[in-house]
Amino acid sequence: MLDLSSAFALTLAAVIAGWIMGRFWRWPHVWFGRNEPPNFYQDLSFLFSEEPGPAVMAVIHNLPINIDTLPTHLSLAKLLREKGEIEGATRIHQNLLASESLEADALEEVHFALAEDYISAGLLDRAEIQLLDLLENTLRLREPVLERLQHIYQAEKDWEKAIAVARQRKNTSSSVPAKTGAKPQSSSSQVSRTQRKISHYFCELAESALGGGDMERFDEYLKGAQEADPNNIRASLLLARQTLYSAPQATLNQLHQLMIGRSDYLREILPLYRDAFTRLSTPEHYLSALEGLAEQVASSSLHQEIINQRLQLGLESSASAYFQEALYRRPTVKLLTAFPNLAVADRLALSKAVLEIEKDKPSYRCAHCGFSGQKLHWQCPGCEEWGTIAPIRGKQGD
Known part of the structure; x- marks a missing residue:
């Protein structure tokens, strides 16, 4: 060659x-x-x-x-x-x-x-x-x-x-007239991609303002992000971070809706949801809320959180039973390797072996170019598109 x-x-x-x-x-x-x-x-x-x-x-x-x-x-x-x-x-x-x-x-x-x-x-x-x-x-x-x-x-x-x-x-x-025979969705698709990028640019500015404690600028930038793309999950998470301390109940309600409507990002939403809930209620109520969500959303991250919460409350047998049921209903590598000590004897060796394989498995993938990795990037390092990377779902993901 x-x-x-x-x-x-x-x-x-x-x-x-x-x-x-x-x-x-x-x-x-x-x-x-x-x-x-x-x-x-x-x-x-x-x-x-x-x-x-x-x-x-x-x-x-x-x-x-x-x-x-x-x-x-x-x-x-x-x-x-x-x-x-x-x-x-x-x-x-x-x-x-x-x-x-x-x-x-x-x-x-x-x-x-x-x-x-x-x-x-x-x-x-x-x-x-x-x-x-x-x-x-x-x-x-x-x-x-x-x-x-x-x-x-x-x-x-x-x-x-x-x-x-x-x-x-x-x-x-928007101002260029469509060519004869051109697909009508091309222009709107380009505008949609442009709007998504603008929204993420505003999110970058908002994160910087939030880190510097400039709340006036933060509100301005966050508004720009939401206006550019009302469906930008990143803007919603930034809003939750900002209101977590000042309005935990409103934040909790917002996050609850996100966990149902944007379950593909549930892994990113859960930590904020946990923080908001623990500021308002007891661990028992938090566990009950998680179990209610599990009836509406299929997610290994959610199952893992429920099992962890049961273990923290001293409900080991209950956690083990839930683990077995979750594996039966939605078997994933992520869930299987999360609790090797809860696995029955004949599954313990398998759990440890799969755990070694899991170390090299990507957790996130870009829907635009297929780039994969272990970390969530709001801008894909491969194709440089914004908002196209999400957690991998299915048997080898969430």
């Missing part, structure tokens, strides 16, 4: 050779009228070396710069960038910008490609300057420019700017 370097060289050679053949067939007199063959063929032979960058630059110096050759220049630069040769890609784009033979629309494309070079190199401040300049001077590239700016501000955790740019994207997608 070809390694990455060879595959890159072949692709690069194909791009350049395609351009050469096109030029040859269109203007054969250009080549036959010369005393010496062009340098393209010599330079192409160097593309199969381990470091094609210098050869690419030699080829580029022989390629004229005009509207016909622009796609070739941009394709070469993109190939270099994807291979990690950022410096080579940047030199190509800067060489294009120095030319006086390109029209404004073509120069906009080059400026945008140069910004992508800077993003790939981690030079986000330079990329931001390029993109902001483009934003002032182009309508044609407005959406991709805004998308890259949002990516930059998200990476820099500049949530205020990320919100502003995301709102511009929302307005842009």
